[in-house]
Amino acid sequence: MREEPQPSELRYIQAVNAALHWALETYPESLAFGEDIALPGGPFGATKGLHDKFGGRVFDTPISEAAIIGAALGAAMRGRRPIVEIMYGDFLAVAMDQILNQVANTRYVSRGRWTAPLTIRTQQGYSPGSCAQHSHSLEAWYAHCPGLRIGLPANPRDAYEMLRTAIASEDPVMIFEHRLLYPISGPVALDGPVEAMGGARIVRTGSDVTLVTWSRMVSESLEAAELAAARGQKVEVVDLRWLSPLDFSVVAASLHKTGHLVIVHEANVTGGFGAEIAARAVRDCFWDLDAPVLRVGAPDVPIPASPQLQTEVIPDRGTILEAITTVLDERRW
């Protein structure tokens, strides 16, 4: 148990940090490594204080993402519980083989005789001025990769709880944070029991439209829902939280009530995970659907650096509101 007083209000990045402290304390077999995470405390400060407290179990690495993830796997197979940080989700691309062909296969191919209890933390998405090599939202890739668990915490509470759940898991888990969420504050109850993995959450109830979203788009969607409410449109917002395991039941139940579905993510629309949600809806909830299913996401372009262009590309409450209005517009159909 940590001795510090339990703050009730934490910034997202502090929640991540608290979860890491908890993990290194709870699991003597845990290790944390990544670029600039130990002595400098992490490029975004997520790992602050860990090295001071846990010494050699927390260390800096060369700029070698394939080695980082591969070493995490090898160490996990030999009884460690590694937690690695990949600075930007975009950089996972240089380590993709280790994720796709190594980490994800370990348990399956050995029938569980080898396991890979490791956590890959990263952050993704755009920020003003970030270039095309630092702005990807690629959760759909990993969700298409059996053997991995995928979580995208949308608030400080989940940043803390989902990361703890990830680290406690006996499976490899990827946690995608969003750097624009790092400064956001919210209530976090520290040191409670670790939650089971999975579970979508209804973050606003409504009876007209089901809006399914995750990560930073949860707050944008809530803003849009608020604006829609002023127009009399009752939007139910579902924070999907985990893409794997996927809790579609919450979506289905909501759709049964609303008959209308909008899916929102920051990722490019084509091939984004929104397609999967739409596909499940049109299979499992077909008879509940009263209107076409709409997706809101970045159009199919690399993310430009200029904020003027980014505004045009990144979904926001405006584009979400438009989709809500469109899906509810009976005259359109």
Added chain:
Amino acid sequence: MREEPQPSELRYIQAVNAALHWALETYPESLAFGEDIALPGGPFGATKGLHDKFGGRVFDTPISEAAIIGAALGAAMRGRRPIVEIMYGDFLAVAMDQILNQVANTRYVSRGRWTAPLTIRTQQGYSPGSCAQHSHSLEAWYAHCPGLRIGLPANPRDAYEMLRTAIASEDPVMIFEHRLLYPISGPVALDGPVEAMGGARIVRTGSDVTLVTWSRMVSESLEAAELAAARGQKVEVVDLRWLSPLDFSVVAASLHKTGHLVIVHEANVTGGFGAEIAARAVRDCFWDLDAPVLRVGAPDVPIPASPQLQTEVIPDRGTILEAITTVLDERRW
């Protein structure tokens, strides 16, 4: 113009080879390189005879996929037209950064001042006994990556024509072959005009169900359609051919007629490109749909090596037929 007599019947792999010969002859700026492609003529023989004929424009490389694709990009930016072979689609993972963060961005980020006219040929999918590291079908990843063109030829004719189209393109194109198709024969008309990129093709007409598929699943789907016909179920089979540019209009027109949709691919279902097709259908063809949309693909597991398990995992005419029957079963709905 090639002097050899034009065979009307070619094996898929010969069609690939013919397209490569055509390209190296047609484009003096073209280069071909990859592992074992020059002196040995390629692990599957796709590049046979190229080195003899075109000398130093065709060369073997170290086992360095990131360097191969990166070098193709740099050469393309400087006026060459590289055609590279990546032996298995699974190995693209070690070069993912070069594809995602480099090749795909080049034109966009420079507003077309730099271009990347290069072709990445690979083959993917399972074969009996192939392990989880040699069996991926990941076209959905690349289709989620703006800036790339994605083609999956299903027969010798398309292996020839689509590859020529790819090489002639001023954009980076990925061509995914399937090694189980390599021995398949079919008619190929050599040396005709290069086709424009894109275009889905109706390979069997029918009025009850639209079956959208690509790559090796086209022939499985046609077999399933034949079996269904014996039961009186009229299946229209659409070979999507290109995921980018995506020709959804053919799908929409077919759906307008049939009202029923089944999508078939070898890839794992969750996050596969089938989701994108379903998502477009439920947006653009909602009012035409008479039943839930079904997807047939590998379940969400890595591909096991044992053929007994592979049979359980890889979609075939049996599983496709079952989906056709299910989607048409009015009592179910």
Added chain:
Amino acid sequence: MAAASIEDNYRAIGLIRAFEDRCMELKGEGEIPGSIHLCSGQEAIAVGACRALEARDAVTATYRGHGWAIARGVPLTDLFAEMMGRDSPLCGGRAGSPYLSSATHGFLGENSIVGAGLPLAAGAALASLYDGSGAVSIVSIGDGALSQGAAHEALNFAAVYVLPLVIVLENNRYSEMTPIASMVRIDPLSSRASAYGMPGLTIDGNDADAVEDAVATAVERARLGGGPSLVEALTERLVGHYSGDAQQYRPAGEVASAFEREPLTRLRNSARETDHEMLERLDRIDQELSRIIESAVAEARSLSYPVAGTSADHVYA
């Protein structure tokens, strides 16, 4: 200095050879699906190296790793069964020939992505820094793997943290069908080690005793906290890269002359020089091995194929 008897070396190497020869037959008869990659001619490397290891150590190999599995003590029956796609105690047929592993033998597995075993093996070595096991991690890679980015990253990673890792580079002169000499500008390959600040050494990989000595030194160094080292073992493939390789790229006479240098021929030559009964003893070993192989095949055949409906098991905990 290692000095296993001629018979012991012959038995250990011959076992792997006999196993793989039988695999090729089984493949020809359709009992083993997919491609298989034989270590025929390279067996002395795995044999010598594994003699320098303890049970607590970790072993990682490539798709050409049957010899490592056998030298590590993985039962032949289990290996045959795995390769046949049967429900073997190793991986239940899910891994097959190029990707099998055995958790009970510290055999982290083969790997069919070139170079990818190295980061993983570095991770196994990393674990030893924390678990008090004193275990060393050993990894076999091919000559071609030196050109892979991930291999490079792992070599530096291992050097930086002074990991107890031994890299055995099996230089069989070819990467698939392309001579390694045309794909690097250095000679010997072990000179690459200095780029990471680790010792590198080139030895005769067809001499199990020489391999044992070199690996034992490297293992001891690793175990005592001296960090990683690279042992390049020179060898030759007696067969194709994989089961379907016609080897047209190999110069005339190369394979034939390799047969004069390969470990079993050498041991028979030594035997001939030693005493005139030795050759007979080796012949008896051959017979003994073929009995062992046949009974393993028979046992493997008695194992069932994976039970229908199990293909979705073990994706997650």
Added chain:
Amino acid sequence: MAAASIEDNYRAIGLIRAFEDRCMELKGEGEIPGSIHLCSGQEAIAVGACRALEARDAVTATYRGHGWAIARGVPLTDLFAEMMGRDSPLCGGRAGSPYLSSATHGFLGENSIVGAGLPLAAGAALASLYDGSGAVSIVSIGDGALSQGAAHEALNFAAVYVLPLVIVLENNRYSEMTPIASMVRIDPLSSRASAYGMPGLTIDGNDADAVEDAVATAVERARLGGGPSLVEALTERLVGHYSGDAQQYRPAGEVASAFEREPLTRLRNSARETDHEMLERLDRIDQELSRIIESAVAEARSLSYPVAGTSADHVYA
């Protein structure tokens, strides 16, 4: 031996410094969005290297590449505008500070993935083998990039095909916030070159003439078909890794003492030793540069932001 005048070196280096200092102000005032990475202290490398190049040559840099762009002749106005996210003639604001390029200057661009520029630059060099241009490709990488797999692959690739490639390794001692000395076990870094069979050399990167000499030799070698070489230029960052870096990881006094060794201080010291009017001439250069900078900023400000509705252009041909 290169021997640019003190004034010429001062002007060239000072221009980059003044440009970036102004960028930091513009960033502070919100006119430049995102993170920016300054080459403050490292300018002599780009300046010396680009003097050894011809117009036909290809240049590839990292996110810390403003100096390379300027030394290559890319107009300041265009660079300011690009960094401001305006519709610049370079990339129309799409690339921004860390990823900009200029097709009209053979500037293949910056790259914000560590090490990723190397394969691309190798490809540019490959093109020269076929196009008869005689062009050489030069690429700047950081010390940390040596640990990236792609960089390794490209170095070997370049060596194998004897590509006309010059690798300039800007060793500023840090990779972001981590000292390179703790992330490799070799010294100097240029010794890595021998692992690829290419020449490697370590020089003073704060001396533009020394850089010019070393790069000129490497360029000539490359142009004559002698293949790639690696030039490690030792230098120091005078500022943080990026615009928001508080540099708490740097030992007390390190930055202050680096200011004594940095190129402009050195040139002023030399000026002081040369003749007593020289310092005044350098002061006049400073004033001249600041006028140049201000007019470029003003011009850049006159460029519009990207036109609404154009964000989907140029994804494909």
